[in-house]
Amino acid sequence: MRRTLSAGLACAVLVPTASACFAEPSPHDAVSEFLVGWQTGRYDDAAGRTDGDPKVVGKALEDTGVQLDAASIRFSLKGLTTDGDSAVADFRAQVDLGDNNPLWQYDNKLPLHLVDGRWKVRWSPSVIHPELHPGQRFAVEVSTEGRQPIEDRNGDPLQREATLYVAGVYPARVKDPVGVCERLYHLTGFPQDRLLSRIRSAPPQDFVPLVTFGGRKYAQLRDRLDEIPDLTIDKKSQPVAPAEPADIIGKVGAITPETEQQLGGPQLAGDTVGQGGLQKAYQDQLTGSTGTKVITYDLKTNEPVAELAKWPGRTNTTSVKTTIDKGVQRAADLAVSGTAPATLVAVKASTGEILAVGAHEMDQLRDGLAGRFPPGSTFSIVALEALLRAGVDLRQKVPCPADRTVGGARFQQASVPSGGSLTIRTGFAQGCVTALASLARRVDAAELSQTAARFGVGVGWSLPLRSFSGTVPQAAGDAAKAKIIAGQTVRVSPLTMALVAAAVKSGTWRPPTLVTSPSAPDAAAQAPPAPQPGPMALDTATLDDLRGLMRAGVASGSAAAAAAPGEDVYGVSSGVAYVYKKRPRPLSWFVGWQGDVAVAVVTEAADPGASARIAGQFFRGTATAP
Known part of the structure; x- marks a missing residue:
């Protein structure tokens, strides 16, 4: 009341006219009601504070949000000056364009004047933006680049071109955008309002991608898509079909309603999403960056007038370079292509780089890199290094019976060599579990670990x-140590054992490497990787003996089937009983190397030599690989 009374008294003293006495003392309320009404979507309230046609003004304010596909528009008042019956308010607009784009911020002015004693905003489109003029509209132009490739160690792509089908429209040609979006929603599940906002905010003459389909899905929906008026299908060829090792590389699919929600943007129809493997792990680096522009267009000609703002998008887009060797990979694929389920992991012995991961009726990732299998007597490679350090003489004779108990644990040997007793060297080469288990009392548990x-x-x-x-x-005792030496209670992946072979060959254990560039997946998408362990040198005093053991395994032992032309093959094979999901699953192992290629093979087979045969075929294949 005090503020109203004071204003009235001042008016009576200074201005004798009746109409002026009832004039609003300040344009502040007009500015506030206009901006708050616009910001909160009360367009009629905002329009009532202008001198324009309320319907025209209200629609213009509402269309601004639609044309920009704005998640929100907010304002802040920066200053207000009054000069008689005129005033100017300075304000800042912050427009959230959504899809993880930056805020579009710009400054503008609100001109005001007194109309019948009330402050009114002088209406023109430039009130919305200083460069918006009569007969113009906003539009948001979005541009994306294609998905970057995943490459092998020589820069060759590890995916093949595949055709994607992008359903979209040209906004200026669509007679019923609401109907188009409704029918697409029923076919795909994409929210109808999101599809519609993309059409209404896009440049009128540009093709606007709405939904992307893979070949199979498009074939299923083709007839129904053809029935939607003004819908256009654009075929795009992209490198999205994985080459081998396909499980490692990962599949790529079209954006779906579910993946769009999970990723959160900036993802649009026509973009692709990794569904597994490296494609998923490096999604942010592989996907094309999304660029955004705000442009004004002429409503009559649908031609662009001015570019008001521009964001180039992400700059971290890059190809992913792996250590995979396509020639070695082909050899691995051919080697495991028999009838039994099998997986093979090959690494470069001198570096630990993963060269190939092959699989048949097994999974390259789940079984090859992350499998949890008992290694059987191939683990005696590790155990014998500990035994050698403890002073065991490889020439010592040890019995190789069909059945033996060590510390209360029972061990059985399926194939007993003639003579009954072998040297430790021969027992290793032949994979005699009962002979090797008997050495448990000769090694300390801590030394084994x-x-x-x-x-x-x-x-x-x-x-x-x-x-x-x-x-x-x-x-805790001889039985537990014997089970470790026999590889019964140990769990390893084929990758683990390929690196064991690489360590014996090179003299140093090195951690595995699969990707050389970029150094790690985007930290925004995943937690930073754990620190990589450093190389660990083996005891040089035991290396010659270990290598001799591995050579004997192929030259005169159970791994003889792994022999191949060229450099000598080193390795050992074994069979081991394994129960997986309550089902007996006999496994055959081979662990060894030829040249600088170390390999581990696991085959689901009762024949202990099955994996050695696969290894031999692999080594013969690598000899002819380009």
């Missing part, structure tokens, strides 16, 4: 994909 760690078993390495380095249980 420490030796396993030097071979990387149980060491937490870092890969961009799920993997398993292995576990070795605590050994």
Whole structure:
């Protein structure tokens, strides 16, 4: 009341006219009601504070949000000056364009004047933006680049071109955009309002992608899509079909309502999303950056007039370069292509780089890199390093019976060599479980664990994909140690054992590497990777003996089927009983190397030599690989 009375008294003294006495003392309320009404969607209230036609003004304010596809528009008053019956308010607009774009911020002025004693905003389109003029509208132009490739070590792509089908419209040609979006919603599940806002905010003459389909889905819906008026199908060829190792590379699919919600943007129809493997792990680096522009268009000609703002989009888009060798990968694929389920992991012995991951009726990622299998007597590679350090003589004779008990634990040997007793060297080469288990009392449990760690078993390495380095249980007595030596209670992946072979070949255990660039998936998408363990040198005093053991395994032992032309093949094979999901699952292992290529093979087969045959075929294939 005091404010009203004071204003009235001042008016009576200074201005003798009746109409002026009832004039609003300040334009502040007019400015506030206009901006608040616009910001909160009360367009009639905002329009009532202008001198324009309320229907025209209200529609113009509402269309601004539609044309910009704005998530919100907010204002802040920066200043207000009055000069008689005229005033000017300075304000800042903040427009959230959605899809993770930056805020569009701009400054503008509100001209005001007194009309019949009330302050009114002088209406023109420039009230919305200083460069918006009569006969013009806003539009948001979005541009995306194609998905970047995943490459092998030589820069060759590890995916093939595939056709995607993008359903979209040209806004200026669409007679019933609401109807188009409603029918697409019923076919795809994409929110109708989001589809409609993309049409209404896009440049009128540009093709606006709405929904993307893979070949199979498009074939299913083609007839129904053809029935939608003004809908256009644009075929796009993109490198999205994975080459081998397909499980490692990962599939790429079209954006769906579910993935669009999960990713949160900036993702639009026509974009692609990794559905597994490296494509998923490096989604942010591989997807094309989204650029955004705010442009004014002429309503009559649908031609652009002025560019008001521009965001170039993300700059971290890059290809992903792997250590995979396509020639070695082809050899792995051919080697495992038999009838039994099998997986093969090959690494470069001198570096730990993963060269190939092959699989038949098994999964390259789940089984090859992250499998949790008992390694059987191939684990005696690790155990014998500990035994050698403990002073065991490889020439010592040990019995190889069909059945033996060590510390209360029973071990059985399926194929007993003639003569009954073997040297430790021969027992290793032949994979005699009962002979090797009997050595448990000759090695300390702590030394077994420490030796396993030097071979990387149980060491937490870092890969961009799920993997398993292995576990070795605590050994409380001879029975527990014997089970470790026999590889019954240990769990490893084929990758673990390929790195064990690489360590014996090179003299140093090295952590695995799969991707050389970029260094890690985008930290915004995933937690930063754990620190990579460093190389660990093996005991030089035992290396020659270990290599001799591995050579004997192929030259005169159970892994003879792995022999191949060229450099000597080193390795050992074994069979092991395994129960998986309550089902017996006999496994055959081979672990070894030829040249600088170390390999581990696991086959679901009762024949202990099955994996050695696969390894031999693989080594013969790598000899002819380009």
